[in-house]
Amino acid sequence: MDRVLVTGISGFLGGHVALQLLNSGYFVRGSVRNLSKATKVRDTLARAGSDVSRLEVVELDLLSDAGWDAAMKGVRYLQHTASPFSLETPKDPQDLIRPAVGGTERALNSALAADVERIVLTSSTAAITYGHPQNRRRFSSDDWTQLEGGQVPAYQQSKALAERRAWAIMDAAGRHGDLAVINPSGIFGPLLDEDPGTSAQLVSMLLGGRMPVLPRLGINPIDVRDVAEAHLRAMTASEAGGRRHPMAVNGYYLADAARILRQHYSSRRVPTALIPDWLVRLAAIAVPMMRPIVDELGEAKMVDTSAALSLLNRPFVTADDAILATAESLIANGIV
Template sequence: MSDQPDRVLVTGISGFLGGHVALQLLAQGYTVRGSLRSLERAEKVRKTLAAHGADTARLEFVPLDLLADKGWAEAMSGVRYLQHVASPFVLEMPKDKNDLIRPAVEGTRRAVSAAFTGGVERVVVTSSIAAIAYGHDDYSRTFTTADWTNPDSPKVSAYAESKLRAEREAWAVADSFGARERLATINPGAILGPLLDEDVGTSGLLVQRLLNGSIPAAPKMSFSIIDVRDVAAAQVAAMTAPTAGGKRHILADREMSLFELATALRTALPQVAGRAPRFEMPNWVVRLIGLFDPQIGSNTAELGHVRRVDGNSGRLLLARPTIPGPDAAVATARSLVDQRLVA
């Protein structure tokens, strides 16, 4: 495989994480082939990456759909590494959980199968701590890469189940090819950090709502925070690190409550974050509001749970400390201001 060019297929290149992965790959001299559901978006992606300093002469695009077989084999032609980043992510859960689960699982199966069939050297799949630390009875311990979310728990959301089943599908496909050591998964916490364009995305939406006053008091919800630049760096490192294959890698800096996030935003950006919540909301009030606010209602099962995860595997992959969680949140807020998405 050494005669293959250093071309990397990045699925979901138009997304928040996909764009950052592409930026880091281009900066390191790789040729990037980005997948899009429609090539009509190609020029916008090209301009966005160029605006952040990318050499887009080594950027190309292919049309791919997570729910269709067409084009996957051709997309792997001449590809040395696959970064499978594409997967649906929402704050508001759909009425039919299969609207999330099916594209996540089927897309992963298509991508990983096509990669190994095409002789790709290593596959890196973006999973999540949602595939690790949800649906358990005991949250007093720290979760590790040995843990798996319990899909039978009624408290597991459609999103968490989609990440769990998609990651398991990736490992199952790798095993069927006898290629377990050629697969690595990245399991990040809640990804914050600088936006690349005016697309707020799901991660940016959370910070935007904290800034614009639409969350007057903070629900007692906590998240393991990680900066998108760290996740992208880990994704790229996992392609070539000799010890990365055959393993899961948790990316998380620290656990932060919504109230702590709001406080960090007010401290760093007082002129912007004046409407960020200044106190926490009782759980019963959150559940009541959740009856009318689907984004809050979809996440009330998270109330009161603090999920601690062991991020050492990710830090070893990065070979450096992670960007502090508060800094990641502030970076999101600054980019929202730069894109004129908050007043």
């Protein structure tokens, strides 16, 4: 069976991609930033039911050239899921942009040098829907986040710049059709370990009483199992090459997540009250952590997901089910 390199295997999505690859019979070479994480990665995937005899773990850093060429030896497919993400806005946007863009360059250039057959890149709807006029609410895979004007938050910049760099590298090599990009919105669903990742922190805040009111925020969640499966299918499906695949359950709000959590966890202090948009904007002036959500207030953004649905050949897991799976994992792991 073929060998696949999964960068960022210790991450939420990277772990699920590796899990599905191992369960499909592939040999997996997973990268971590520090080999001290190797035992935990193995234990986590074994606990989830994978045969980890087909798993090896290597050390790669998005900001270092060391090890990339060696990691590509014998690899047929690359799954580049590694990228920094934080709910908080860093003081220096380059803290997110440098590793995102530099890591993409290192991963793709090494893959091309090793003649890897297909590269699947994890991007985001953040590379599509930001920097547009506030009344723009519908988007397709042809749209790109507009970085002019300096109003786009650092994470969204990092995803847009990294994906643009990926396409530029592939085009320069004459291999546009050998790159497939998956563009998920906020990823929710079952955790593989006690690390809640980033999007799951929203559910943790709702369940843990740390969010007393609800901003009118569209989150359009997508289940991690769907995103991982899309990565696997994009690796071998001829029609996936040279395309972007936005993934989101459109029209779903933070208030919808609170609703389903209240129904299933009535003993917890899940908020019910909505806070006006103007008050969130005012608060964001003083609270930097709130600034990235200002652009998301109001009507939920809608993204054309037809390419991903065609790739999966089935509907997405429902947003309610993705949120509940997140909650169940958070509680089972003692996080909330």
